[in-house]
Amino acid sequence: MPKPRTSFVCTECGHRQTKWTGRCPKCGAWNTLQEVIEAPETPGGKHRARPAGERPAPRPLPDIRADDIARIPLAIGEMSRVLGGGIMPGGGVLISGDPGIGKSTLLMQMAAAVAQSGLTVLYVSGEESAYQVKRRAERLGGVHPNLFLLADVDLHNILAQIAAMNPGLVIVDSIQAVYLDDLSSSAGSVTQVRECTAHLLRMAKEGNTPLFLVGHVTKEGNIAGPRVLEHMVDTVLYLEGDRFHSYRLLRSVKNRFGSTNEVGVFEMGPSGLQEVSNPSEMFLAERLPNASGSAIAVPLEGTRPLLVEVQALASTTAFAQPRRTANGIDFNRLLLIAAVLGKRVGLRLSDQDIFVNVVGGLKITEPGSDLAVALAIVSSVRNRPVAADMALLGEIGLSGELRSVSQLARRLTEASKLGFKRAVIPRSAGRHARTDAFPDDMEIIRARSLHQAIEAALT
């Protein structure tokens, strides 16, 4: 095989040259030249005719069968669901998350589960020694003759070993550690990461082998630079959590094989990540039912509703400018809710510091949780608790009106399952939502405005 050539391409104007220079000679932009590998020249150029057997022809859609591809079942239910129901052969999955969050642990558990089901698995470790990985596998009870370990960072060898072994699943931990020595840039650079990923993905597609890559998140929160990998792979999963809490959320942010925003909940324990089958119960476990400044929101995490406690504390400020602190909700959303409470409800917040916290370190992004945030604040300011058996659902508009929330029936059912007897929902909701699917044993209070919701919810 001819050795691939490298060249440098300007990301601004597309100018191509053989040497790196700080400034693009064509458009004059600084630091825009990126190293790329040129494909070796093929006889007849790029568009050479392929033999007839290799040329795909168009087929009518009914003749194309989706069930030709059988997914590999995965015994870890929460992970399987996030992937869209098992592992897709030939699919590339990127798992990323903060260091120490448990990516290697989760993948080792997955490797062990797949090995136990009878497939061979190759775990490529570029960061830890074979001994360290073995120790982790022992701790997780995952040592199995079908599970192979390769501790290497040289991509040529990794690809050669995969070709020789033809495993049923390949895991590369991590993509930033491996490198191609054809490139002059160092391991972990954008060029290296992109080229190595492209090679591995091609190998996965050709061999119909599922591929899992670990990608580290950079300081800016991107995976190896400006999300270079996310558009290359089929599925992107984030493993999230809080260093001070033991639970972990596995979230799909992109999935060509299933729905996105699906979330799996795990708890990190002495023998690895355990699935949490009832996460709402876990998030509410330490709640003090009649304390002021606490309200229950029901955000939808993926397709699953979760019950979470929102806490607020308002205290008279010692500063000229009162402080606002948001933990687990968007800061600007807090400012908006506080402004609506001041202007439309007449709550005096100009001399109050406000702290809002979502219990358990969870992050809620949905505006449907606005009402719970607002009530936690009002409850703290007035020092009156929100009814202990009440869930709050609704987005707050700038006029102080309550706006409807999607999938109300599913959220209310989850609240009812956990013993909540009442819920405040937006009045407009009934027109679109299927009210017949609301749980029977729940008292549903419809409020048109934030003002009405406050009247109904505070005891």
Ligand code: TYD
């Ligand atoms: P690890 O999977 O190495 O994280 P990552 O690959 O994302 O960097 O896991 C890191 C943490 O998990 C480490 O602090 C130890 C802890 N851990 C447990 O609590 N229980 C376990 O069974 C294992 C294997 C790890």
Ligand code: MG
């Ligand atoms: Mg790791």
